[in-house]
Amino acid sequence: MEKLIITAAVTGGEYVSKATTPYVPSTVDEVVKEVVASVEAGASVVHLHAKNPVTGEAYSGDPNPVLKEYVEGIREEVDVVINVTTGGGRVGNPPEVWDRLVEERCTLGQEIMSLNMGTMNRWAEHPTGDIFLNTVKMIERWCGYMVSHGVKPEHEVYDTGMINVCRQIAEKGIVPEPLHIQFVMVGRTGFLPSPRMLQYSVDQLPAGWTWSVCALGRHQIPMAAMATVMGGHVRVGFEDNVFLRRGELAKSNADLVRKAANIARELERPIASPDDAREILGIRRH
Ligand code: KMH
Numbered sequence: 001m002e003k004l005i006i007t008a009a010v011t012g013g014e015y016v017s018k019a020t021t022p023y024v025p026s027t028v029d030e031v032v033k034e035v036v037a038s039v040e041a042g043a044s045v046v047h048l049h050a051k052n053p054v055t056g057e058a059y060s061g062d063p064n065p066v067l068k069e070y071v072e073g074i075r076e077e078v079d080v081v082i083n084v085t086t087g088g089g090r091v092g093n094p095p096e097v098w099d100r101l102v103e104e105r106c107t108l109g110q111e112i113m114s115l116n117m118g119t120m121n122r123w124a125e126h127p128t129g130d131i132f133l134n135t136v137k138m139i140e141r142w143c144g145y146m147v148s149h150g151v152k153p154e155h156e157v158y159d160t161g162m163i164n165v166c167r168q169i170a171e172k173g174i175v176p177e178p179l180h181i182q183f184v185m186v187g188r189t190g191f192l193p194s195p196r197m198l199q200y201s202v203d204q205l206p207a208g209w210t211w212s213v214c215a216l217g218r219h220q221i222p223m224a225a226m227a228t229v230m231g232g233h234v235r236v237g238f239e240d241n242v243f244l245r246r247g248e249l250a251k252s253n254a255d256l257v258r259k260a261a262n263i264a265r266e267l268e269r270p271i272a273s274p275d276d277a278r279e280i281l282g283i284r285r286h
């Protein structure tokens with residue numbers, strides 16, 4: 001079977017802050033240390049959001065300078081494929097400003113950018129609103145920016161309708177095939193994290209596309225195990241889950257990466273290095 005790409009989503013996204021777990025990194029140094037530890041544990045890709053360095057909440061200003069510091073700090077310490085989110089930076093800004101922020105963000109030195117493939121209800125309370133707004137037009141423009149800057153889009157798919165949006169942008173030639181999909185199994189407002197749902201979704205993908213799965217909370221590791229068996233790739237880390245096991249916080253993202261890597265080893269699925277991940281995903285080194 002193809003080598004397993006483990007993505008570590010180390011920074012905790014929109015919902016996880018120091019109030020959720022004291023172990024979430026928030027300063028540049030902490031983020032870089034978590035990335036190095038995660039790579040040592042088996043991660044070949046890291047997924048990043050900009051954080052408030054004190055509270056660990058999502059950064060409320062322009063995230064690009066913060067993300068740039070993370071990318072530069074990581075590049076000095078370790079070889080890893082870097083994936084930055086297109087989320088963040090929208091609060092209080094009109095859509096044309098979002099366009100500018102996303103296009104600028106394509107030039108920070110990362111290889112991948114994640115992009116939600118539709119507008120959806122948030123699955124948890126959030127101070128900046130009830131929905132994630134990603135119209136098809138926005139998606140098409142933002143994928144265009146990524147492709148023109150040599151950045152590979154990672155398409156975040158939360159329900160089967162979003163698979164159709166992925167197919168449309170491939171058919172229109174906006175993103176060259178094969179696409180890379182991250183199935184985000186959030187429950188509540190999107191996919192339920194179940195083996196049948198994952199199998200059904202994978203069956204909808206055109207041949208040759210690559211895919212990975214992330215699931216929230218206690219579903220993170222079981223769905224990672226499922227994807228490992230099925231030949232997909234996995235994402236673990238604090239963005240989606242902060243517990244190592246019931247009632248016990250993980251002290252580092254690396255603990256979660258190690259758990260996914262150990263499962264893969266037991267199943268005799270080899271683990272991808274950063275260069276293996278670049279080859280599997282068809283991306284060039286930055
Ligand atoms: N926060 C995650 C559940 C993104 O950052 O682009 C989904 C995600 C999307 O990672």
Ligand code: ZN
Nearest residue numbers: 013049085239
């Ligand atoms: Zn994210």
